[in-house]
Amino acid sequence: MKRMKKLVVLMGIIATLIIAGCSSNSSGGDGKDKDGKVTLTAWAWNVNVGALNEAIKTYEKENPDVKLKVEDIGRLDVYDKLSTGLAAGGVGLPDIVLVEDDRIHGYVEAFPDGFVNLSEKGFKDHEDKFPSFKNDLAQVDGDYYAMPFDAGPSGMFYRRSIFEEAGVKAEDIETWDDFLEAGKTIKDKTGVAAMPLDMFKDDPTFRMMLNQQGAFYFDEKGNIDLTNPKAVKAMEIQKEFADADLIKNVDGWNGTVSATADGSVATIPFGAWYYGTIVDQAKDTSGDWGVFPLPAIEEGGNRAANLGGGGWMIPASSKNADAAYKFMEFFSTDTDTQIMAMEDYGLFPSLNTAYDSEVFTEGVEFFGGQEIWSLFADEMKDIPTAYYTKDYSLALDEAIKAQADMFNGAKADKALEDAAKRLKDRTKRDINN
Structure with a gap:
C-alpha cells in the first residue's frame, strides 16, 4: 500500500511538472x-x-x-x-x-x-x-x-572562362531552349556539361521551373498539381538536356560542390545562397564567375523563382x-x-x-565586378508563391521518383500521373484536373 501511495504521489509530481512545462505565457509578462x-x-x-x-x-x-x-x-x-x-x-x-x-x-x-x-x-x-x-x-x-x-531568389551561376572558350554569351540566353542550344555548343567546344543534377535523388531544377511558372506540387487549394501541363513541360525540358548529355549526374550536395570547384559544369542553377559555397569552396576561381537570370520557359516568360x-x-x-x-x-x-x-x-x-x-x-570582385545582389533583389517582386502544405515531404519524394522514372525512359506526363496517384493514396488529397 505504501508503494502504491508513493507511486500516486510521484505521478502527481510528474503531472505537475508537465503541466508547468506545457503552460503558455505568450500573452503575459516575460520570465x-x-x-x-x-x-x-x-x-x-x-x-x-x-x-x-x-x-x-x-x-x-x-x-x-x-x-x-x-x-x-x-x-x-x-x-x-x-x-x-x-x-x-x-x-x-x-x-x-x-x-x-x-x-x-x-x-x-x-x-x-x-x-x-x-x-x-x-x-x-x-x-x-x-x-x-x-x-x-x-x-x-x-x-x-x-x-x-x-x-533564395534563383539564378544561373556560370563560369565566365568556359562561356568565353565556347563563344557563348550569357546575355543571349533568355529561354531554356536558348540554354539548351548554348549547352550543346559548350559541350562541343569544351567538353563541359551544362549543369549538375542528382538525377535520381533530388529535383531542385524541377522545383525552380515549376515556381517560375506559378505552379508547384500543390495548388492554392492544397490539391495535388503534379499533372499540371506546366509540370509536364518542366520535366520534358530536363529530359531534353539529359538526352543531349548536358547534365552531369552528381551524388547529392557534395557532388554539386565538387563539380562547382573542378569546373566540370558550366552553370549551377541555384538560389542566391549558393554564392557563399562558391566563394568558400572554389577560392582559386575568383573573378571567373557570373550570374544570369533563370531562363524562361517560353519567350517573354517569367524568369524569377525561389529556392x-x-x-x-x-x-x-x-x-x-x-x-x-x-x-x-x-x-x-x-x-x-x-x-x-x-x-x-x-x-x-x-x-x-x-x-x-x-x-x-556594388560590384562583387569574385564575380568579375558584377552587381549580382541587385540582380537577385530585382527578382524578389516577381517570385510566385509555392504552396507546400504539411505533405510537402511526401510530394517531394514522389516528384523525385517521377523524375527518376522519366530519366529512365518513361514519358514525363505518365511519370507525373503515376506520381500524382501515389501521392493521392499517401495523402488522401484530390488531384487537380
Missing part, C-alpha cells in the same frame, strides 16, 4: 532572473547561428536586460526536437526557432496551438516590408506565424514570448541587421528596405 534579465533561447543551424549572435550584440545596447543563448543543433535535429516537443505540448522547446519556408505551414497545420500568433503581437504592421511570396509563406489564414527571414529560405517562429510554450517577439521583430525588420546577415553570412534578405543599401549597387 526574468533575479537580476531582472531575460535569457532567450534559440534553435538554429549553420550560418544562421552567427547572424543571431551578431544581432543580439546590437540589440543589447538598447535592451541590456535581454540575453540570448543560441543552440546550433543542426537542421534536421532542430526539426526532430521541435516535432517531439510540440507533440508533448511544448515541453523543452526554445523561445525562438528557425523553420524553413517549406515547413512553416505544415507545422501550423499539424500543431495549430503550437506557435504564437505574431499578428496578435503586431507583426501585421510590417506586411508591406516583405515581398508577397514571403508573406504568403509566413502567414496561415492571414495571420503571421513566422517572421520572414532569408530567401530555399526560412522564417523565425515562437513556440506558444515560451515563457519569454514578449521578449522573444521584440528581439525577433528587431532582427527581421532592421535594415542594418539584415545587411550584416547577408554580407557576413551570405543570407539573402527578404526585407525590402535592405535593397536600398549601397551593397546592392
Whole structure:
C-alpha cells in the first residue's frame, strides 16, 4: 500500500511538472532572473547561428536586460526536437526557432496551438516590408506565424572562362531552349556539361521551373498539381538536356560542390545562397564567375523563382514570448541587421528596405565586378508563391521518383500521373484536373 501511495504521489509530481512545462505565457509578462534579465533561447543551424549572435550584440545596447543563448543543433535535429516537443505540448522547446519556408505551414497545420500568433503581437504592421511570396509563406489564414527571414531568389551561376572558350554569351540566353542550344555548343567546344543534377535523388531544377511558372506540387487549394501541363513541360525540358548529355549526374550536395570547384559544369542553377559555397569552396576561381537570370520557359516568360529560405517562429510554450517577439521583430525588420546577415553570412534578405543599401549597387570582385545582389533583389517582386502544405515531404519524394522514372525512359506526363496517384493514396488529397 505504501508503494502504491508513493507511486500516486510521484505521478502527481510528474503531472505537475508537465503541466508547468506545457503552460503558455505568450500573452503575459516575460520570465526574468533575479537580476531582472531575460535569457532567450534559440534553435538554429549553420550560418544562421552567427547572424543571431551578431544581432543580439546590437540589440543589447538598447535592451541590456535581454540575453540570448543560441543552440546550433543542426537542421534536421532542430526539426526532430521541435516535432517531439510540440507533440508533448511544448515541453523543452526554445523561445525562438528557425523553420524553413517549406515547413512553416505544415507545422501550423499539424500543431495549430503550437506557435504564437505574431499578428496578435503586431507583426501585421510590417506586411508591406516583405515581398508577397514571403508573406504568403509566413502567414496561415492571414495571420503571421513566422517572421520572414532569408530567401533564395534563383539564378544561373556560370563560369565566365568556359562561356568565353565556347563563344557563348550569357546575355543571349533568355529561354531554356536558348540554354539548351548554348549547352550543346559548350559541350562541343569544351567538353563541359551544362549543369549538375542528382538525377535520381533530388529535383531542385524541377522545383525552380515549376515556381517560375506559378505552379508547384500543390495548388492554392492544397490539391495535388503534379499533372499540371506546366509540370509536364518542366520535366520534358530536363529530359531534353539529359538526352543531349548536358547534365552531369552528381551524388547529392557534395557532388554539386565538387563539380562547382573542378569546373566540370558550366552553370549551377541555384538560389542566391549558393554564392557563399562558391566563394568558400572554389577560392582559386575568383573573378571567373557570373550570374544570369533563370531562363524562361517560353519567350517573354517569367524568369524569377525561389529556392530555399526560412522564417523565425515562437513556440506558444515560451515563457519569454514578449521578449522573444521584440528581439525577433528587431532582427527581421532592421535594415542594418539584415545587411550584416547577408554580407557576413551570405543570407539573402527578404526585407525590402535592405535593397536600398549601397551593397546592392556594388560590384562583387569574385564575380568579375558584377552587381549580382541587385540582380537577385530585382527578382524578389516577381517570385510566385509555392504552396507546400504539411505533405510537402511526401510530394517531394514522389516528384523525385517521377523524375527518376522519366530519366529512365518513361514519358514525363505518365511519370507525373503515376506520381500524382501515389501521392493521392499517401495523402488522401484530390488531384487537380
